Amino acid sequence: MKVRLGPVERLFPMPCVLVVGGSIDEADVLTAAWVNVVSSTPPTIVMGLRKTRHTLELMTRQGDFTVNVPDTELAAQVDYCGIVSGRTEDKFAATGLTLIPATLVNAPLIKECPYNIECRITQQVEVGEYVVVFGEIVECHADRRVLRKGTTLAEMDELDPLIYCAGVREYRGLGPKLHDAYKIGNRFRKEKLDE
Amino acid sequence: MKVRLGPVERLFPMPCVLVVGGSIDEADVLTAAWVNVVSSTPPTIVMGLRKTRHTLELMTRQGDFTVNVPDTELAAQVDYCGIVSGRTEDKFAATGLTLIPATLVNAPLIKECPYNIECRITQQVEVGEYVVVFGEIVECHADRRVLRKGTTLAEMDELDPLIYCAGVREYRGLGPKLHDAYKIGNRFRKEKLDE
Numbered sequence: 001m002k003v004r005l006g007p008v009e010r011l012f013p014m015p016c017v018l019v020v021g022g023s024i025d026e027a028d029v030l031t032a033a034w035v036n037v038v039s040s041t042p043p044t045i046v047m048g049l050r051k052t053r054h055t056l057e058l059m060t061r062q063g064d065f066t067v068n069v070p071d072t073e074l075a076a077q078v079d080y081c082g083i084v085s086g087r088t089e090d091k092f093a094a095t096g097l098t099l100i101p102a103t104l105v106n107a108p109l110i111k112e113c114p115y116n117i118e119c120r121i122t123q124q125v126e127v128g129e130y131v132v133v134f135g136e137i138v139e140c141h142a143d144r145r146v147l148r149k150g151t152t153l154a155e156m157d158e159l160d161p162l163i164y165c166a167g168v169r170e171y172r173g174l175g176p177k178l179h180d181a182y183k184i185g186n187r188f189r190k191e192k193l194d195e
Numbered sequence: 196m197k198v199r200l201g202p203v204e205r206l207f208p209m210p211c212v213l214v215v216g217g218s219i220d221e222a223d224v225l226t227a228a229w230v231n232v233v234s235s236t237p238p239t240i241v242m243g244l245r246k247t248r249h250t251l252e253l254m255t256r257q258g259d260f261t262v263n264v265p266d267t268e269l270a271a272q273v274d275y276c277g278i279v280s281g282r283t284e285d286k287f288a289a290t291g292l293t294l295i296p297a298t299l300v301n302a303p304l305i306k307e308c309p310y311n312i313e314c315r316i317t318q319q320v321e322v323g324e325y326v327v328v329f330g331e332i333v334e335c336h337a338d339r340r341v342l343r344k345g346t347t348l349a350e351m352d353e354l355d356p357l358i359y360c361a362g363v364r365e366y367r368g369l370g371p372k373l374h375d376a377y378k379i380g381n382r383f384r385k386e387k388l389d390e
Contacts, residue, residue, distance in 0.1 A: 002311070152200040
């Protein structure tokens with residue numbers, strides 16, 4: 001039995017990342033759940049941000065930003081960064097989050113986040129009170145401890161990314177691994193063809 | 196210790212949804228992880244799709260699509276829909292997924308998915324071999340059993356949304372609730388102010 005809910009802006013689940021704009025001397029950070037990859041040629045992230053955000057001002061002025069994936073241990077700091085404005089409070093002083101230089105963009109990385117993405121803004125598209133920022137991914141970093149040995153693959157149980165659940169407004173982590181993608185579907189297909 | 200990974204198209208975690216284009220008589224479905232909300236005015240979803248996708252052809256011809264959120268029980272069917280092309284295989288016959296009419300758009304919903312979103316395409320932006328489709332959310336539906344009583348809020352333990360983890364290519368579900376968003380950050384802020 002389906003219930004009509006009206007046009008609500010929810011999808012399940014959402015990531016929950018810290019986006020940094022500005023320079024290491026004058027940076028601000030915001031919390032974003034409306035963000036994802038959209039292309040691999042070139043690797044590109046999009047993000048929907050309210051036009052009035054202070055961090056967006058810094059991002060646009062400079063033409064770059066970083067996306068920093070926090071683990072579940074950072075939930076309080078991440079939530080705080082989503083609640084207050086960098087115009088009135090120094091979020092780095094309050095949270096103790098540490099800025100370190102990126103390699104290819106001017107916007108710094110957050111050291112405490114185990115996965116970091118450097119982006120250059122390629123375009124911005126207005127949607128109502130929001131702007132959709134397109135950022136080309138130019139470099140990524142991870143803490144060595146979260147990487148599968150000898151690869152650039154992040155192990156999920158080590159990365160432990162924070163997850164946002166819209167509507168009920170919950171923070172969660174990942175559950176255990178259930179299946180291998182690109183394998184379980186092939187097995188399903190073979191079983192169907194054998195029927 | 197940070198390790199440089201190069202410009203890889205990964206963010207953690209990603210949703211994993213079934214996107215339907217076409218009509219109830221001629222529909223196709225694809226699996227998408229590169230999708231998220233980007234605006235609430237109007238409520239808008241964006242999605243990055245390879246230009247050659249058959250479902251995209253149907254979506255573009257008709258100007259609408261639906262996003263259907265599967266639970267973890269549907270992982271094999273979802274993975275299958277991401278591996279094969281609707282040009283050569285009938286994905287609905289193979290998976291047993293049932294199409295039911297939407298209310299405001301022509302593209303149908305998938306009954307077995309506990310959460311469904313109806314979208315009208317508002318614009319498309321090319322990024323390399325991909326197109327970023329902007330869809331205005333015009334209606335949403337959920338199975339009554341996943342809703343918090345008397346509200347339009349989906350309970351996460353009931354919805355049990357499928358999650359895709361890029362790189363390691365894993366399907367996972369949500370872990371248990373850790374914190375309330377907009378509360379833990381306020382508590383953190385008060386503690387800081389009291390220091």
